[in-house]
Amino acid sequence: MIQILLGTFLLSSTWSAKAAHEGEEKFNPGTFILDHIADSYEWHIITYKGHHVSIPLPVILYSKQSGVHVFMASKFHHGAQSHNGFFIAPEGHPNKGKIVEEATGVRPALDLSISKTVFSLLLSVAILLWIFLSVAKTYKRRSDQAPKGLQSWMEPLILFVRDDVARPAIGPKYKRYMPYLLTIFFFILLNNMMGLIPFFPFGANVTGNIAVTLVLASITFVITTFSTNKSYWLHIINPPGVPVWLKLPIPLMPVIELMQVFIKPFVLMIRLFANIVAGHFVAIGFFSLIFLFSSLYGTAMGYGVSVVSVLFTVFMTFLDMLVGFIQAYVFTLLSALYFGMAAPEHHS
Numbered sequence: 001m002i003q004i005l006l007g008t009f010l011l012s013s014t015w016s017a018k019a020a021h022e023g024e025e026k027f028n029p030g031t032f033i034l035d036h037i038a039d040s041y042e043w044h045i046i047t048y049k050g051h052h053v054s055i056p057l058p059v060i061l062y063s064k065q066s067g068v069h070v071f072m073a074s075k076f077h078h079g080a081q082s083h084n085g086f087f088i089a090p091e092g093h094p095n096k097g098k099i100v101e102e103a104t105g106v107r108p109a110l111d112l113s114i115s116k117t118v119f120s121l122l123l124s125v126a127i128l129l130w131i132f133l134s135v136a137k138t139y140k141r142r143s144d145q146a147p148k149g150l151q152s153w154m155e156p157l158i159l160f161v162r163d164d165v166a167r168p169a170i171g172p173k174y175k176r177y178m179p180y181l182l183t184i185f186f187f188i189l190l191n192n193m194m195g196l197i198p199f200f201p202f203g204a205n206v207t208g209n210i211a212v213t214l215v216l217a218s219i220t221f222v223i224t225t226f227s228t229n230k231s232y233w234l235h236i237i238n239p240p241g242v243p244v245w246l247k248l249p250i251p252l253m254p255v256i257e258l259m260q261v262f263i264k265p266f267v268l269m270i271r272l273f274a275n276i277v278a279g280h281f282v283a284i285g286f287f288s289l290i291f292l293f294s295s296l297y298g299t300a301m302g303y304g305v306s307v308v309s310v311l312f313t314v315f316m317t318f319l320d321m322l323v324g325f326i327q328a329y330v331f332t333l334l335s336a337l338y339f340g341m342a343a344p345e346h347h348s
Helices: 002-022 027-036 116-141 149-169 174-194 210-226 231-239 254-296 299-340
Strands: 043-046 051-056 058-063 067-072 086-088 097-103
Touching: 027 149, 027 254, 043 116, 058 086, 058 097, 116 149, 116 174, 116 210, 149 299, 174 210, 174 299, 210 254, 210 299, 231 254, 254 299
Parallel strands: none
Antiparallel strands: 043 051, 058 067, 086 097
């Protein structure tokens, strides 16, 4: 199976490299990489001899001038045409890759379109619901029996989050946070794995989208804030064990302690985003060497480099699988630590 996938991957890459070499436009690896990790309104499959094959996604817009518009992204003809007074902003536009209004040149008042990221996010939610509802039914039906099937795969991961993440980091009150910690762990893990599968309906860069990581970190921040007690805020306003001259007359340490309240979710957001994007950058960077060498030195060189390039890409894919699991674990662990620190035991 792996050999077939690699063979198909190799042939498609060299055919695309040949097309790029024969065309007039010089291959730009930076644009190639950014286009593959960026969000879009259609799911691009392949480009062969200048012809784009893609799956259009629904576009849902609201404009203050013209009201509600619902149509498929195919109406834009891969960004070459406008439709109903809207067009996809080209290279050089401040809103490159986004839908803007022809009349004003700015974004519509509301864009609820199903982009690649949104579609993949909804798909991952549907998969998670199916997995956990199936496992829950199995537990009810086989309450006194050994785990079986999907249940036997999920139970070790659930126990791992409970025994090695939540309980040590939070303490006796860990159970109230378990639903969120399990949700965030499996959501990030599944989307990390789905992002590594290079064909529809997978391959979207969900956890490498900073808007997604911002929302995840914000949820952790909100839960942390509502989990605090009086002792937590007293430690911020009057940190124990700190010399008085660092508190008065200039409240240096209280300001630093207050800043870290907002820095912690920011770190969560950037860490997940940066690690996933970096993995995609490196993997696609190795893959783009095929096109680059073919464009510079001819198709024969593209064939030669493709062997090494695909091998490195496969290696990076396996490494990204490990990174994907680690990032899901780190995000969940840090969230649990923040919950545990939000309600410290008061010591007189």
